[in-house]
Amino acid sequence: MTPTLPPAIELLDLLPDAVCVVDADGRFLYVSASFERILGYSREEILGRQTFDLVHPDDRAATRQAAGEVMAGALQRHFRNRYVHRDGHSVDIQWSARWHPGYGVRVAIGREITELRQAERELEHRASHDPLTGLPNRHRLHAELRQAIQRPASDGAGLAVLYVDLDGFKAANDRGGHDVGDRVLVDVAARLLKGVRQHDLVARIGGDEFVVLLRGCRNIHAARTVAEALRARLQPPFQLPDGPITLDASIGIACHPHDGGTAEALLSHADREMFAIKHRRPRDARGAGRASSRAG
Template identity: 45%
Template sequence: MPSPSLASLSDYIDQLLEAICVVDAHGHFLYLSSGCERIFGYKSTEMVGRPMIELVHPEDRERTLLAASEIMAGDQKIDFENRYIRKDGQIAYIQWSARWSEDQNVRVAVARDITKHKQLLEQLQHIAFYDPLTQLPNRALFDDRLQQSLARARREQGMLALCFVDLDKFKQVNDLYGHAAGDLYLQTVAERLLYSVRETDTVARLGGDEFVIVMDAVTDRSAVLSALQNLLTELQQPFLFEQHSLQLSASIGIALFPQHGQDHSSLLAAADRAMYKAKQAGGNQLCTATDLPHRVGKNYG
């Protein structure tokens, strides 16, 4: 039960959109304003006496307990964020301000539900970093992923492969069948690229009919060539557009770190030059930054 002093304030506190929570030294709820029901879905009577940590998202419990111990040691927390599991099973993103009351031996906190703000932020981040047509990472996210992969490869003295993929005769598909066919073409290619690589690899669309693949932590060149030859075979499978069977193919340039480039720009340029060699040789094939094209199947030019 709340103390008389807390109860006397409840009529005023319950009008707040934020929730007021009081937790004892053992981490159990002593008092909650009605705002808690709006945020967590539980009535205050369902929460009083329960350990606070039970409602915290499992992934956030360790750092939440650390923050609680720091508050009890006298460190006031402002704008601490974590996630809670609501009564309906949904995740609520909460922003806290909390301090320790030494005279009453309790932790007093104000909770604000920032779930909608977080969801909006995630939507904006997706718009900023993903291609809207294929849902692949865009140029900005690709640049970041490649920089991270290069840093990891340098640190671990490893190797990575950067593959530049340019579609053959994409303009003809657009001209003959319209942009709807072109869009389906790009979406189909994106799906096949993702299907043909590891989950740890990055597939991105740079724009138009240009894609790139960052193959992280590769062991040798032959493994890269084998995977990409399988990719070319997968890309050759036709797809249907309004009862038309359309043929796919691509020219792929490959550059390896550290052999063909030491940084983002030089590696991408090497892969781009190799891709153009493959395209000039007829398309539908691979070319490494230093080798002749490796032909696979029929040429489409």
Template identity: 35%
Template sequence: MRSDHPPLTAVMDLLLDAVCVVDRDGRYLYVNAGFERIMGYRADEVIGAPMIERVHPDDRERTLQAAREIMAGEPKLHFQNRYVRKDGRVVDIQWSAHWSDEERVRIAVGHDITELKRAETMQAALLAISEAAHAEGDLQALFRRIHRIIGRLLPAANFFVALRDQEHGMVEFPYFVDEHDEAPAPLSLETPTLSNEVIRSGQALLLTPDTLAELHAHQEPVIGHAALDWLGVPLGTANGVIGALVVQSYHSETRYTSLDKQLLQFVSTQVASAIERKRNQAWLEHLVGHDALTGLPNRNRFHERLEQALETANRDSLRLGLLYLDLDGFKRINDRHGHDLGDQLLREAGERIRQCVRQTDMVARLGGDEFVVLLYGIAHPGHATAVAEAIRTALERPFLLEGQAAHISASIGVALHPEDGEEKKPLLRHADNAMYAAKREGGNRLAANGIQAG
């Protein structure tokens, strides 16, 4: 007798979801057309093959555990895992599955929730980036956290941030993680590199072996080892492009697609806002503790550092040196040449002083034409007087102001810890008195422990 109903297999093939039947050993016995649509494999490519081979490696153990529970009589209505499609893309599937004792098979219906999971992941990433902008203490901590967040969206073993220095036309690499290369030195924005192209154009760039021919002949793909796949997106803000986020791969197992480009672009604006926020915060903190004219630490920051240094020195029996400087003849030059050139002289004087000390030492401007130098952990008292003499000699050299040579000198008072005091007030008082003693003797000299030199 003829039936008016289509065969069951034809009905199954009309379903958009994947339907599969798996035997007790976990091998496919049947899959419908929806399986091919979602997984990319035809039925003849998987029948008889182990189901677990198609599961994402990171999800295999819990998938096998779920299969054991299903065969023990515990149906699964909302089990989620990831599969690797034939084309290599990963899909998220939500399964409803149960075990048939009569047929001795596991029957499952899988719904593709990839887009839903991606949307959830993206929203979680945006929230995490926003939280990081407020929580992390500095840019390096922020970059590390952003790296981890992006690593949840796409392969990011090789990841770097390129930031634009608008004032100097340079590009720096403050965060650079790569399996082959160290961070490049800062380079001009005009250098023909891929990251510079992204920053200049404001456009995302995805390069694979198939698209490398699109590079202009004058353009350098990367600095260092050549990547197999390269993906960069601009960091755009209301004030323009401030840099680029870049991921790259050296291995065929990790490839980037247009979908990865979309994902990275989606979070880039939030990342750019987080970076800009942190940079502005760092700049404001810098302004609070630094002199606006010379960029050196100011009076407040100096006193903070001096107290910290004295605490460490008293605990660890270290010697400190304190140099108090006043510029001789600055007022005369400031009155003659004007405040603009006077400011230029102060900036250059601060730089000359800074070049005479170690990176571990501190040079601060207290105000006007007064500077102070804090020398950490000096080996003997003579080290402080040697540095003071080097500074005196450096400031004695003429300054070129609008093509004219201007001459100043410095009166320098030297105090030592612990010889001249173990606390801040007596140490500062001794340095200040020594400086005025040098000034009374005509300037262009240093005074320390009653000894004057010029």
């Protein structure tokens, strides 16, 4: 005797992924048991509701677009968005979906990937940030700078790059070793961050070199004002185990588009300006000393 198989609907409840059926208007007609496990809503609470009501507000536009593409005949695989759990937190889900025109329904299977997305975000952060200071690294700086150049400034505001190189930092390493030098770099990063606006960017691009991206900087005069303010922030002594040390900074400036139309050109110009300032400063100091002596 052939055994009687359970209804397919009961088999769907055994799946670890959520199975959903929605109509052409996006209303839930069916959800499997895993839907409640993943999102906290029971079937009674969810049937008849709009799917988009549960989607994270920041992901609704992309979700509506994806749903439209599915209903136009595309087979959707691996679409990711965030839903809002019944208790309020976000849940990352990866969907596969297909439109069945003969029934007028969209069938979708969703797998929770919250832990996967968290791991991916951590890897993305590590790939784009300096592990010592937590600042954006060279790769992230180039991406942000290219994006800032491409974005049209409707208000006519400009863009400036400050190339910051520490003067005297080698003495910190010589006196206390690399661990002490690392602590000084972390302090330098904190001081630079406190000296810029929230929408500006401070990056560490290697060693004792930092770059500040000033969005909406009007002109070279405004950039110089910020550069001098940052230099002043770096001049108070840093505390080492064997006593304080005083650093200075050479800061080169490049303004877009006057000093370059690309990220590479702007950084190269600011680097050259910084190099010139660094090698001119000792001669300036000696000259000032001689002038002071003659005046005395």
